[in-house]
Amino acid sequence: MANTASARKRAHQAEARRQQNASQRSRVRTVIKKVQAAIAKGDYEAANTAYLAAVPVIDRMADKGILHKNKAARHKSRLNAQVLALKG
Numbered sequence: 163m164a165n166t167a168s169a170r171k172r173a174h175q176a177e178a179r180r181q182q183n184a185s186q187r188s189r190v191r192t193v194i195k196k197v198q199a200a201i202a203k204g205d206y207e208a209a210n211t212a213y214l215a216a217v218p219v220i221d222r223m224a225d226k227g228i229l230h231k232n233k234a235a236r237h238k239s240r241l242n243a244q245v246l247a248l249k250g
Contacts, residue, residue: 186228193219197241206248213245 164170193216200209217238224234 183228186223186226190220190223190229194237194241197245201241201244201248204248206245209245209248213241216241 164173193212197209197212197216200212203209220229220234220237223229224231229237
């Protein structure tokens, strides 16, 4: 338990940040799942649209440090390869 005013404030700030980060991580997972669902259906147009919507979200979370930049790049690369495979 926090004993000083500054410790109480830091605990409060940490909890607020934890909730915000959890929400943003959840959003990234959701947009990735939407792309994967469209890929599973085999619908190139829907998959491409979902991918184009997911890329800025993934990039934003990498910029904020929610995702590591290499992990974000890996997700984008793999999703893009799967979407392009549908087109072929």
